[in-house]
Amino acid sequence: MLKGTYDQIGKMLDMVNDAIGYVQDFSEDEYEQLAASLIADLKCTIEAVNQELLDSPKVCFCVLDQFTGEMSTCDDRNQVIDECTNWEAKMRDLLERRYHAENVWDEKFIKLMDYVCYVDYDVIVEKTKTALLKHELKDIAHLCLYYQCYYEFWGTLDVPNDRYDVIENRVKMLKEHREDFIWLYGQLGDWRSRLVLVSMLYSWITFDMAYITGMKEANYTDYFDLDIVKCSDEEVMVDLGAWTGDSALNYIQTYGKYKKIYCYEIDKTNMEKMKKNLSPYPNIEYRNKGVGEKSGESYIAIMAGDSSGNKIVERNTGERIEMVALDDDIDEKITLLKMDIEGAEQAALSGSIRHIQEEKPKLLISVYHNNEDIWKIPRMIIDMVPEYQLYLRSNGGQWGPSEIILFAINKKDMGDLS
Numbered sequence: 352m353l354k355g356t357y358d359q360i361g362k363m364l365d366m367v368n369d370a371i372g373y374v375q376d377f378s379e380d381e382y383e384q385l386a387a388s389l390i391a392d393l394k395c396t397i398e399a400v401n402q403e404l405l406d407s408p409k410v411c412f413c414v415l416d417q418f419t420g421e422m423s424t425c426d427d428r429n430q431v432i433d434e435c436t437n438w439e440a441k442m443r444d445l446l447e448r449r450y451h452a453e454n455v456w457d458e459k460f461i462k463l464m465d466y467v468c469y470v471d472y473d474v475i476v477e478k479t480k481t482a483l484l485k486h487e488l489k490d491i492a493h494l495c496l497y498y499q500c501y502y503e504f505w506g507t508l509d510v511p512n513d514r515y516d517v518i519e520n521r522v523k524m525l526k527e528h529r530e531d532f533i534w535l536y537g538q539l540g541d542w543r544s545r546l547v548l549v550s551m552l553y554s555w556i557t558f559d560m561a562y563i564t565g566m567k568e569a570n571y572t573d574y575f576d577l578d579i580v581k582c583s584d585e586e587v588m589v590d591l592g593a594w595t596g597d598s599a600l601n602y603i604q605t606y607g608k609y610k611k612i613y614c615y616e617i618d619k620t621n622m623e624k625m626k627k628n629l630s631p632y633p634n635i636e637y638r639n640k641g642v643g644e645k646s647g648e649s650y651i652a653i654m655a656g657d658s659s660g661n662k663i664v665e666r667n668t669g670e671r672i673e674m675v676a677l678d679d680d681i682d683e684k685i686t687l688l689k690m691d692i693e694g695a696e697q698a699a700l701s702g703s704i705r706h707i708q709e710e711k712p713k714l715l716i717s718v719y720h721n722n723e724d725i726w727k728i729p730r731m732i733i734d735m736v737p738e739y740q741l742y743l744r745s746n747g748g749q750w751g752p753s754e755i756i757l758f759a760i761n762k763k764d765m766g767d768l769s
Contacts, residue, residue, distance in 0.1 A: 356403070357450050363400050364439055364446070367393065371435050374428060390431065397438060404445050404462075407478070410469045413438040441469070460536055460549045463556075467525040475526075475556065479518045483558045484510070494558070497750035504694065504720050505751075521555040524722045531726040535741075538729060544743040551725070551745070551752040563752055566745045572601040573746045574689055574715045579758050584608040587684060589677065591615045591642050591699055592691040592717075596625035603632055610634065613681060617641050617651050617672050618661050641674045642692065644701040649674045662693035676702030685712045694720035700731055707735050714739070714759035719752060732759045740765060 370393055377385065398408035413434055445465050452458035467475065483491065491510055498508035498517050506516030525532070532552065539545050550566035553559065571577060582602075586609040590599050593614035603609070611634045616622045622639050629635050641649055641663045649663050651670035663672065677688075677699065685706045690696045696716055706712060714732060718724040729741055742758040 354450075357446060360400055360403055360442075360446055363396055364442055367396055367400075367435055367439050370396075371432055371439070374432055374435075377428075393431075393435060397435075400442055404442060404449070405466050405470055407466075407470045407474055409471070409474065410438075411471050412441060412469060454542070456542065456546050456549050459553065460545065463525075463549070463552055464529055464533055467522075467529055472522060472526055475522045476515070476518055479522065479556045479558070480515055482556070483518070486558065494750055501751075505722060518556075521722055525552065525555070528723070528726055531730065535726050535729050538733065538741045540740045540742050544741070547743040547745045547755065548725070551755060554752050560749065563745075563747060563749065566747075566752075568744045568746050571744075572605060573754060574598055574756060575601055575605040576742075576744055576758070577605070579742050579744075579760060580687075580713055580715070581764070582606040582608070582687065585610050586686050587611050587613075588687040588689065589613045589615070589681065589685050589712075590689050591677075592689075592693070593621075593625055594691075595621050596628040598689055598691070599625075599629055599632075599635065611636065611683075613638060615640055615642055617663065621661075638680070639673075640680070641672045641695070642677055642680070642702065643674045643695060643698040645674070645676050646679055647674045648672070663695050678703055678705040681706070684710050686710070687713045687715070689715040691717040694724075696720065696724060696728060697731065700728065700735075704735060707732070711736055711738070711761040711764075713761075713764075714757070716757045716759070717755070718743075718757045719747070719755040725755065725757075728757060729759075732757075736761070738762050 370389065374389065397413060401410050401413075402408050448461055449458055449465075452461055483494070486494070495508050495510055498505060502516075506520045507514045508517040532548075536545060536548060539548065547566045550562040554562040568576070574580070586606070588599070588602060588609060588611070590602075590612065593599060593616045596614065599612050599614055602612070612632075613636050614625060614629070615638045616625060617639070619639060622637060626637060641651075643649070643663065649665065649672055650667055651672050652662050652664045652666075653670065663674070677685075679702075688703065688706070690699055692699060696718070700707070700716070707714070716728055716732075718728050732739055732741070736759075738761055739759040740762050742760070743755060744758065745752065745755045747753040747755060
């Protein structure tokens with residue numbers, strides 16, 4: 352927001368402050384004679400400031416409708432004064448924090464956190480629906496298809512049948528976990544990471560595809576950002592969700608050196624393709640197992656048309672898979688742990704606590720398979736090892752914020768990154 356806009360809002364807040372003084376000084380006759388026009392003017396000014404700062408004329412801490420309907424007698428004077436004084440103080444605080452934002456992305460994040468705090472849930476949901484419905488019909492159809500394919504991740508989006516679970520779930524997540532998002536923003540190690548987080552959250556409530564294309568990483572492969580991940584010939588990499596070996600191959604082509612690579616993949620067909628793709632390379636161990644919190648047995652749900660989306664589920668699908676905790680399945684020291692296991696990342700982290708706490712490997716974790724992983728997985732990691740520095744990168748597609756990767760790097764191993 353330009354300085355001139357801040358100055359203009361400040362003047363509007365001064366007008367409200369002056370009006371409060373007038374109300375305090377009115378005699379009873381003057382108040383009852385002038386209350387209607389004065390309160391109407393106050394309401395217009397308050398709505399204008401709300402719109403400028405919070406993108407909504409109504410906010411949850413100032414009940415404007417009462418101003419015109421119930422506060423026309425002198426007995427209501429103190430309530431008018433209290434409402435306006437409380438509102439003005441909050442708005443000046445918002446304005447001050449916004450003004451001192453370090454840059455446009457910092458300002459956008461502060462604005463979004465204020466928005467989800469001070470604007471009612473139903474208002475945000477309706478505004479987000481309106482933003483979605485402004486798209487062309489063909490794009491809305493594509494979005495509905497995209498979210499229907501992955502409804503288990505984020506919920507249903509079915510505009511013809513008035514189903515907006517995706518929107519409702521995400522607005523609820525923003526409001527209930529606002530403090531977690533603020534915490535995460537402060538933990539991130541560079542502005543690129545903050546841009547990814549802010550873009551992802553704005554895409555949730557605006558459906559503006561420019562946020563998705565703008566945060567997409569253009570320089571490096573999905574997990575091997577050379578500005579973050581430094582590797583040596585002593586690397587012991589564990590690839591959870593190895594698919595057909597794409598990530599392991601990207602690692603080898605990027606760094607060209609390692610000690611050993613463990614590849615875990617639940618689909619036997621993918622495993623055979625992976626062995627063929629990685630056959631030229633030594634010291635790779637293939638494990639047809641699922642990784643979770645503890646050892647046991649579970650089932651595989653097959654993703655039609657996209658085997659990379661196959662996932663572990665508790666229901667009996669007829670496709671059994673052995674489950675292991677990484678702490679039980681690997682004895683040697685791990686230096687790099689990558690996870691992309693379709694929503695099972697939290698469980699796999701819980702089963703890797705010993706490795707993480709004792710060895711502090713580089714962690715490269717997908718955090719987009721539901722709406723809570725983006726903040727909850729960072730919380731889990733920092734609870735395990737407070738010395739980790741966090742980063743975010745996105746390699747997502749066109750229709751939604753996907754392929755978002757959390758990097759956790761031990762600060763002691765960061766070298767010239769610090």
